[in-house]
Amino acid sequence: MNFDQVFAGIVYVLCALTSLSCAVLLLRSYVKRHVRLLLWSGLCFCGLTLNNFILFADLYVFPQIDLSIVRTLPALLGVVVLIVGMIWDSR
Amino acid sequence: MSIEPLSTDVVNFIYDNIVSVEQLEILLLLHGQSDKEWTADEVSDQIRTSLASVRSRMAFFSNLRIFSSRTAANVTFRYAPSTTALASTIDAVSHAYKERRVSVIALIYSERQKSIRAFSDAFRLNQEKSDEENSR
Numbered sequence: 001m002n003f004d005q006v007f008a009g010i011v012y013v014l015c016a017l018t019s020l021s022c023a024v025l026l027l028r029s030y031v032k033r034h035v036r037l038l039l040w041s042g043l044c045f046c047g048l049t050l051n052n053f054i055l056f057a058d059l060y061v062f063p064q065i066d067l068s069i070v071r072t073l074p075a076l077l078g079v080v081v082l083i084v085g086m087i088w089d090s091r
Numbered sequence: 092m093s094i095e096p097l098s099t100d101v102v103n104f105i106y107d108n109i110v111s112v113e114q115l116e117i118l119l120l121l122h123g124q125s126d127k128e129w130t131a132d133e134v135s136d137q138i139r140t141s142l143a144s145v146r147s148r149m150a151f152f153s154n155l156r157i158f159s160s161r162t163a164a165n166v167t168f169r170y171a172p173s174t175t176a177l178a179s180t181i182d183a184v185s186h187a188y189k190e191r192r193v194s195v196i197a198l199i200y201s202e203r204q205k206s207i208r209a210f211s212d213a214f215r216l217n218q219e220k221s222d223e224e225n226s227r
Contacts, residue, residue: 034106035106
């Protein structure tokens with residue numbers, strides 16, 4: 001594994017941890033404030049967190065298996081939840 | 092002398108359920124005379140606002156199980172919160188509106204910005220401080 005691959009791996013993990021932090025902060029705030037935008041955003045970041053962790057697993061843990069569809073689904077679901085939630089709240 | 096912030100329960104109740112002073116006045120009118128059954132016309136006369144608006148507000152509180160409704164010759168509503176926790180929160184809202192009217196009205200009309208503010212506040216690590224600032 002060369003330097004670029006190691007560096008990319010570190011970036012993927014940092015992205016996953018950042019997404020996880022956002023999800024925790026948003027959901028923690030939702031529990032306290034009951035503002036639904038926080039719930040939709042928190043769930044979206046949960047999806048993005050999973051997406052980032054699976055991306056890391058896809059490229060570094062199971063390089064022989066193609067997880068590109070599996071890793072895209074949580075991100076897609078997260079964004080759909082955010083969009084549907086925002087549309088729902090604006091009605 | 093520092094002013095005590097509005098309690099979290101009061102702030103959350105107003106954030107979640109109150110969009111106008113008219114709506115709050117209707118709630119507190121029925122809260123103040125909880126043994127009386129009110130028609131929308133009577134409330135409209137007391138609050139001096141449109142009948143259609145009063146009807147919709149009363150149906151809203153009825154759906155929240157804060158008012159009970161009865162259909163006889165007219166539909167009547169009575170203040171009857173479904174839980175004691177809800178009743179004590181509304182008592183606190185009523186008290187806050189008597190003592191801190193300007194703060195409560197400001198809070199109601201800051202509601203439109205609450206989602207955006209709550210989103211940015213979520214990333215503040217000192218949550219208690221941000222809650223305190225919001226409730227002032």
